[in-house]
Amino acid sequence: MTTADYKTLPVFRRSLTAKVRLLIFVAVSLAMLVADLRFRYLEELRQGLSVLTYPLQMLASQPTDFVRNASIYFATLAKVQLENAELRRNQTDVAERLLRFERLEEENTALRQLLAMAGKVKTQGVAAEVLYDAPDPFTRKVILDRGALHGVEPGLAVIDARGVVGQVTRIYPIQSEVTLLTDRDQAIPVQIERNQLRGVMFGTGHGKLELRFVLATADVRPGDRLVTSGLDGVFIPGLPVAVIETVERDTDAFARIACKPIAAVEQSTRVLVLGRQVLPPPRPQAEAAAKPGAEAQDRARRPARGRNRD
Amino acid sequence: MQLTNRSNRILLPVKVWFVYSSLIVALGLDYVPTGRIPGIPDWVALVLAFWCIREPRVVSMGAGFFFGVLVDIGQGAAMGQHALAYVVLAYLANDLSRRVLWFPAFLQALHALPMLLAVQALMVVVRLIAGSEFPGWWYFLSSFTGVLLWVPLTYLLLLPQFQPVERDENRPI
Numbered sequence: 001m002t003t004a005d006y007k008t009l010p011v012f013r014r015s016l017t018a019k020v021r022l023l024i025f026v027a028v029s030l031a032m033l034v035a036d037l038r039f040r041y042l043e044e045l046r047q048g049l050s051v052l053t054y055p056l057q058m059l060a061s062q063p064t065d066f067v068r069n070a071s072i073y074f075a076t077l078a079k080v081q082l083e084n085a086e087l088r089r090n091q092t093d094v095a096e097r098l099l100r101f102e103r104l105e106e107e108n109t110a111l112r113q114l115l116a117m118a119g120k121v122k123t124q125g126v127a128a129e130v131l132y133d134a135p136d137p138f139t140r141k142v143i144l145d146r147g148a149l150h151g152v153e154p155g156l157a158v159i160d161a162r163g164v165v166g167q168v169t170r171i172y173p174i175q176s177e178v179t180l181l182t183d184r185d186q187a188i189p190v191q192i193e194r195n196q197l198r199g200v201m202f203g204t205g206h207g208k209l210e211l212r213f214v215l216a217t218a219d220v221r222p223g224d225r226l227v228t229s230g231l232d233g234v235f236i237p238g239l240p241v242a243v244i245e246t247v248e249r250d251t252d253a254f255a256r257i258a259c260k261p262i263a264a265v266e267q268s269t270r271v272l273v274l275g276r277q278v279l280p281p282p283r284p285q286a287e288a289a290a291k292p293g294a295e296a297q298d299r300a301r302r303p304a305r306g307r308n309r310d
Numbered sequence: 311m312q313l314t315n316r317s318n319r320i321l322l323p324v325k326v327w328f329v330y331s332s333l334i335v336a337l338g339l340d341y342v343p344t345g346r347i348p349g350i351p352d353w354v355a356l357v358l359a360f361w362c363i364r365e366p367r368v369v370s371m372g373a374g375f376f377f378g379v380l381v382d383i384g385q386g387a388a389m390g391q392h393a394l395a396y397v398v399l400a401y402l403a404n405d406l407s408r409r410v411l412w413f414p415a416f417l418q419a420l421h422a423l424p425m426l427l428a429v430q431a432l433m434v435v436v437r438l439i440a441g442s443e444f445p446g447w448w449y450f451l452s453s454f455t456g457v458l459l460w461v462p463l464t465y466l467l468l469l470p471q472f473q474p475v476e477r478d479e480n481r482p483i
Contacts, residue, residue: 018370018404025371025397029378032390037440042389053341053384056334060341132343135385137449138434138442143343170386177386184443205443 043170050172064132126150126273128158131175140183140203140266142166146273147174155234156275163240163263164188164228165271176273180265181241182207190241191229195219198229201241201259207266209242211257216249220257236274313468315412321471324365328470332357333369333377341384348448351456354381355429358396359422360460360467362403363410374400391436395429402428419460426453 016024035041126146134141146152148171156168158178166186170177179186184205191198199214214220224244230237242259249255313319336353344350354377361369378393385392402425403410410421430450438444 018401021371022397022401025375026394029375029390029394029397032379032393033388033436033440036389046383046389049379049383053337053380056338057341057384060338061343064343133345135343136387137346137445138387138437140443141386184441 054173061131125275126152128152128176128271128273130178130269130271134177139185140180140205141169142178142180144168144176144178144271144273145174147172147176149173152176152273153275156273157228157235157239158271158273159239160263160268160271163242163261164235165263165265165268167234168273178271181209181261181263182265188235188241189229189231190226192220192244193225193227194221198231199226201226208245209259209261211242211244211259212254214255214257216253216255218255220244220247220255222247225262226259234275313464314414314418316414319472321468322473324368324471326368329361329365329368330373332467333361333373337377337380337384340381348446349451349455351452351459352426352430354378354392355396355399355426356422356456356459356463357467359399359403359425360463362400363407363418363422364468366404366407369400370404371397371400388437388440391433394436395433398432399425399429415461415464418464419457422460423453423457426456429453 032042128144128146128150131143131145134143144152144158152168152171154168154171158165158168164181166178166180166183167188168176169179180203181188181201182203182205184203186203188201189198190201190211197214197218197220199211202210202212204210211220211226222244225240226242226244228235228237228239228241240262242261244257244259246258247255248257312321333354336357339353358369358374358377362374374396375393378391378396379389381387381392381396382389403422406421406425410418413421427450430453434444434449
């Protein structure tokens with residue numbers, strides 16, 4: 001037996017120095033940030049790893065669930081009776097309007113058939129409750145208590161009793177994340193109810209909205225109501241969005257138009273997740289003109305649902 | 311290891327499983343939905359900074375990165391935002407560990423404050439570059455509340471390492 005067979009044990013642990021490891025980790029983190037924020041590559045990774053964190057999250061949400069249930073339990077009888085009376089009053093009011101609505105809908109269908117227009121867009125809705133504000137303080141998002149298992153899909157519109165609140169941006173199995181209209185990254189195509197002028201509305205991040213890319217010479221007045229135009233193929237046309245507050249025309253080629261949301265965007269607790277069952281036909285593309293036959297076949301094969309929602 | 315270098319109390323060696331379970335508990339506390347109430351401490355950052363100062367050989371940047379990614383997922387933040395911040399925090403805490411441990415607990419807290427603030431500032435810078443809105447100055451309150459908890463946290467997390475005092479001729483401390 002020779003001593004050469006024995007390996008010498010290392011006296012000092014040799015590895016990368018702290019600064020090198022810091023550089024490596026920082027580089028990896030920055031790469032992840034860019035991949036996530038710019039290119040949205042990491043959604044699958046996020047969904048995959050959320051399986052790990054999900055039990056802990058469920059456990060952590062117990063205290064707030066308890067507080068909410070307790071506050072419901074201890075609501076006084078008088079308050080409930082008042083609310084009940086209010087609801088009964090509303091009920092009669094709404095019933096009358098519903099009757100009128102049904103008659104109008106029938107009339108509308110008949111007229112549309114006469115005009116040979118496409119049938120009115122059918123909708124599906126999921127009633128949901130806002131659980132809490134999303135913890136990320138850099139955005140305006142809320143978490144709903146309905147998720148993929150209840151039929152919520154990313155891209156659907158979220159409305160309350162008065163108008164549009166936001167859009168579903170991320171789904172979990174039994175929860176979903178809604179980006180509110182007032183978030184800085186949120187945009188929604190709208191038109192002015194009075195003259196059908198179209199535009200795109202952006203959140204400003206301070207509870208206000210801004211109608212951008214409208215020419216300074218356009219016919220826009222404070223007090224105009226803005227509704228969804230439905231051109232994106234995601235939102236149903238005609239949902240109330242905002243009221244114009246101020247119009248400044250002396251700044252640029254475009255007017256600066258500040259708006260106030262109609263819905264209680266950051267306060268509503270009961271909302272409806274609303275989606276189109278049938279999306280409008282896809283937009284004609286440049287290649288379609290060149291190869292009309294092949295493109296039409298290809299379009300027929302692809303399912304209409306799910307398009308325009310990425 | 312001693313509580314501080316002036317203390318004459320010798321602690322038992324740390325148990326690695328306890329370190330990581332305390333980090334997991336902190337992760338759970340971070341997941342508690344508190345809405346937009348300012349001043350809720352970032353528990354993972356706090357516990358991570360504590361262990362990185364206390365036990366630089368057990369906890370370092372790898373743990374910071376891993377728990378950072380988990381916080382990003384749970385909070386719906388940008389992937390890598392907390393990971394980046396916690397890696398820098400772990401580096402700073404490891405680096406200053408030899409210095410900070412000379413001080414009593416409340417002075418250690420004063421050392422932790424700039425680290426926690428730097429971490430929050432880093433996250434704000436990253437998100438502002440990405441185009442998010444500024445969350446307001448109240449956002450930084452959570453570092454201060456975290457630092458207030460440093461002294462109780464020190465005794466809580468070191469509790470398993472304290473041993474009963476049995477002084478005799480052969481063992482004076």
